[in-house]
Amino acid sequence: MEGEFKTDPLPDKFALPKKWGEWALTTRNDWTPEHVRVCAKRFKEYYTDRKAERHDWELVWRQWVRNQRTEALRISDKNAWWKSASGIDTKGRELGLDYEEGESFPYFKLRVFKAAGDGPWNK
Secondary structure, eight states, rough: TTTOOEEEOOOOOOOOHHHHHHHHHHHOOOOOOHHHHHHHHHHHHHHHHTEESSHHHHHHHHHHHHHHHHHHHHHTTTOOOGGSSHHHHHHHHTOOOOOOTTHHHHHHHHHHHHOSSSSSGGG
């Protein structure tokens, strides 16, 4: 039928194609790979839960990325203590660390990261 719009639901096992993630990073230079992962997870949850049907999922993804607010993604990443000074200070206290006399924040931050062990803060 002419003019018929083909629809394909987002697959339940949808995984963001690498190419789409790379596009998001070049389009949103304020994002990190972690932001892209969080955004992709929300994208999947939104369209899977609603069983929405779209024709061109890559186009839908691009619109989704352009409409996202970076700060909203940061807020959702509550456990990312290493991304803010207040989070690092709190983690330092949890680990029993205090600022040494005359110590600047960057040195304290390094001590906290070292005491916290391996994790995304070391990358």
